[in-house]
Amino acid sequence: MRLKEYPRVGEQVYTDELPNGLRIAVVPKRGFRKKLLFLAVNYGGADRCFRLGIDWLDTPAGTAHFLEHRMFEQPEGDAMTVFSQRGAMANAFTSPDMTAYYVECSEDLEENLKLLLKFVSEPYFTLEQVERERRIIAQEIRMMEDDPEDLLYYTLFRSLYARSPLREPVAGNRESIELVTPELLYDCHRAFYTPSNMCLVAVGDIDQNKVRDIAESTLPGVNAPAVERRKPASESPLPENVRQELTLDVGAPMFLAGAKTRPGLAGRESVKFELTASLALSMVMGAASPLYCSLYSQGLINETFGYDFENTAGFSTLTFGGETKDPGLVALRVMEEAERLSSGDMDPRFFARRKKTAYGGAIRALNSFDNICYNISAACFSGYDYFETADVIDSVTPEDVRAFIAQYLQPERTAIAVIRNKT
Amino acid sequence: MERAESFELDRGVHLTAIRTERFKTGCVSLGLLVPLTRRTVSLNATLPYVLRRGTARLPDMESIAAELDGLYGARIEPTLRKKGEIQIIGFYADFPDEAFLPERPDILGRVTSLMGEMLLSPATRGGRLRADFVATERQNLLDDINAEINDKRGYAEKRVRELMFRGESYGLSKLGTSASAEKVSQITLTRHYREVISTAPVEIFYCGPEDPGRVERLMREALAGLPRAGEIVYPATHVSFERRSGAPRRVTERMDVTQGRLIVGYRLGEIMREPNYARFLVFNALFGDSATSKLYLSLRERLSLCYYVGSWIDRHKGAMFVSCGIDFDKAGEAEAEISAGLQAIARGEIEDWELEGARREVIGALYSAADEVAGLEGQSLESAILGLGVGPEELAALASEVTAEELRDMAAGLRPDFVYFLTGEGNNEA
Incomplete structure (x- = not known):
């Protein structure tokens, strides 16, 4: 070997x-x-x-x-x-x-x-x-x-x-x-x-x-050619439905908003894109961001608020949400903060700080056997080297992050789903 | 496996340190052990969250976040746990090992120091915890209490503890109730804070590559201001050896759900006079907590009644619970199967492969937890509270010696005490 x-x-x-x-x-x-x-x-x-x-x-x-x-x-x-x-x-x-x-x-x-x-x-x-x-x-x-x-x-x-x-x-x-x-x-x-x-x-x-x-x-078997899968139909960058509301027995209203990002990502490019997305989302609304601290102090969000980025089956999607009494206002404030950061008001020291945390996170992730196995498998199918993640973080620039925010955290690209209490 | 070293830093302040280079991160946790009572439960639940909001030096979340970003994403998170009738409140920190970083900012020194500041030098106004921090954290607590309903399985498990242990503090959720949360105020919380830091025993845990002697020094420095002059109050869980006679109590509640949640609660009673924790673990694996357990093989694999079924034993209080998610009209059948599984053990119907599987499952789980930072921390805290005096190695050795007769006798001593069913609205089949 x-x-x-x-x-x-x-x-x-x-x-x-x-x-x-x-x-x-x-x-x-x-x-x-x-x-x-x-x-x-x-x-x-x-x-x-x-x-x-x-x-x-x-x-x-x-x-x-x-x-x-x-x-x-x-x-x-x-x-x-x-x-x-x-x-x-x-x-x-x-x-x-x-x-x-x-x-x-x-x-x-x-x-x-x-x-x-x-x-x-x-x-x-x-x-x-x-x-x-x-x-x-x-x-x-x-x-x-x-x-x-x-x-x-x-x-x-x-x-x-x-x-x-x-x-x-x-x-x-x-x-x-x-x-x-x-x-x-x-x-x-x-x-x-x-x-x-x-x-x-x-x-x-x-x-x-x-x-x-x-x-x-x-393990038996011969080296067979890969099965042919139907390519996913292309999707418009805009959502099909802008807003959906449901009612359920829940303690407090909660929401999840999101947007489609770049489809068809594979290989090392997908790793860089994911890391860029995570850094961008952490700067706009992560727990260390000015927006998060402000919304939290005002009681508009609590610890359930968070964001995610996933790249799966040929589609990549950003999401954010949590419990709040005013889902529409929180989503609006996220868009305003995205606008502020993407229009040039991004502190390079803040970017450098967040990058250190991303690097620490990549090190921390190596504690988990499950995480190592999953990521090596995903990397094997997609065509990159998981243990080079820390090196890829080095290559993400403030401009990459700004461009991500400017392109994808836009009101017209965003859909929102809300659950309100029945009573 | 590494040996844990133990230090008494002060009256009622205890440090367990494990030196190891196996992990990519180091960890420090600090827990104050306080009694779970109706009056104080929500004060305790709020306190670490308020203390984490700001310190005299770093007065808000943003400045704390900036400090932690500089330490490569070190985290210091508030913790709130319940073990029996004890609440454990404090902080859990983890941070990357400097061996893998481009610089060495002395993360351990700065994390222990910040943790000490959070505990002993919180942001204050006029000598009191800040009113705005208390107000948002009280509201967050109320939101958390209201949100308990979101997780139907967790909600049903909480309800059975409330109903089965009505009148005992064990029945309290670690968050308390809306009524107790409403009473949290700047004045009540500040007073409670002063009482807790001067009377509560403190359990500290470290795991990482540093010399335990240095960790001891750092923690002494970080906790230099901890008031330890008065009486230290050691909380304990009240264990009843009594068992109610007669049929189990029953409560059915309705909600807008698509799946019913059935929970059966048992008291260990006399078994708790000489609790044998290794036996509890093997019994639980045999009865309902493994893929070879009686309940998994009957309720899920043979009868397809459920996707999940599981049992667990609270060894602090001396109670056992079985929980499963089923169709609304299957509660009777599921309860009968749960009862049949217990009776089979009580009759000694334990195959050799079942016993061996249960023992090995327990040993595997103990070893597995000892291979994770959070697992080591959890085992250490559990051991400190129970006064176990044995580590996972010894517990595993004891588990390998548990016999079928001991499990049979244990099953014979268990009776269902409470049957709770969460069912759909307008459904009469329960």
Whole structure:
């Protein structure tokens, strides 16, 4: 395996690619008992339409997530139970552009790795089990329907996007999951769960060669070409709906506002864009910004106020929100502050300060095994080097940040979703 | 695993320090241990948030933020925790290890000093905590109390504690109630602040690459103004060995929800005379807190009643809870299954793989927490409050020796005390 060292952030990584196309990364962490094994598939909730043979297959919302739920089942029983019996904690998640299975353990590394590779590569779906899982997922969907933050999020994304699959929850909805069958799950598994469409990351006090050898001897499959996915339809830079209001049993009114930013980002460019976006948003409205301190002191926002930037499945979006008695006023003040900063009134010392914090944040993120695994996998699918994040921060200029604010934090680009109390 | 070193800095001021270079960040936490009471709960809940707003030297949020930005995004966040009938209030700081920074601004020295200022030299007007800070933080507390309803699962779990422990301070939420929050004022909070810093025991935790001796010196300097002349009040949790006889009490409440939330509460009763924490952990893993647990395998995997089901034991108070999210018409079936799972353990129906799985689950979780900064901090605080005297290693060793008979006996001593169901509006099927 190839070793690459990153002395600046105190990390090193061994990488390799097997003949069947599986990419492997091992990040040694000496002195830790905990080990994390993470197998990511480049397939998520937004990959709804793809070519299988000569036909295009259009799958219901929630299929990738349903598949993730059912993968643990093996003819001899539930792999989750076997992990648990060994004291290992196994779990999985599906995002719009990734499905990942992971095992955290302190012992039995080899056995756990073999089982992880085996259950993810050997589908076993029966009608009875699929019916059973449908009821469990229906409860998961109901749980999310009761969550005001989830509701706000999807209401906003439906307002922003006209056609993107990001409009639907990754878990699907009560109607769409009714359409999932064992045959459909087999089709999706065949299309996407190929070694060349996956990435294995291991973090901990681990022998990298052992990981490679086990992966090579356990994971079957030939190096198949990538499945053809339908490209997402282009979206207008403006929102579909400017404002949506809902009522629910909540303690205080809450809102989420957002805007579409640059689509189709990939590779190192996407990292720089994300870091630029985060710096820009932190300067406009982060907890250290003049606007935040002013709104907080006036009681217009509380600690729930925050911002986010996500780049997923070919779309990038900025969001901000929280609890407030006056969502419209808070959104307006954000736009005014964006206008002030982008029209030239940006203190270079403030930029330098925030950059130091961004750098510290990139260092802090390396404490988390989960975070390392997720980001190495995302970087592997997108084509950049996660451990170079700190170097990319150096390259962000005040002009980059000003240009981001000027282009994307604009009233006409922004949509807002509000939840008010019923009573 | 690194050994923790222990220091007494002053009367009732205790430091636990772990020297390690495993992590990318260092951490300092400081907690004042205060009794959870109806009169003081909301004062305690407000205090660290007001103290974090400004100090004599850095009088507002912006100047504090600028200081922390200069320390590469070091954070000092207010903390508010509840363990049994004790509230722990204070600050949690974490900051990047200087080995990975282009300069060495002595982050630890400046963070401990600022934390000391927040605690002992807050921004004041006329000798009192600032009225505007108190007013916004009281309003934030009221908002937080109102927002408890947003998370339906958390809300249901809070309601069962309130109802099951009515009349005991354990039933109080760590935030208090709207009524207790309304009473927070500049005068009441300033008076309470003075009382707390002079009477509350202080637990400090450090984990990072620095020499513990230096951490001790820095914390002594930071807390030089801490008034320690009077009596130190050690809070404790009242544990009842009594158990109510007869059928469990039941309450059903209605709300605009699409999923029902069922919670069953148990008292440990006599079991708390000699609490065996390793046994509690293994029992909980076997009963409802793992993918091999009785409840997960029956309610979710066999019957598909729920997406989530879990149990937990409050070892401070001596109570156990089971929580799940189900269809409105499935409460009876779910409750029967929960009861059946407990009875099976009480009859000794524990397979070898179940017992071994539960033990190993507990050991894995203890080790895993010890591999994280926040996990180490949590274990240290828990250990200090319970007076455990054993670290995760020893607890793991004890967990590996828990027997099926001990778990059977524990199950036999548990009776459901309270059944709470949160259901939809206009639904009569509960």
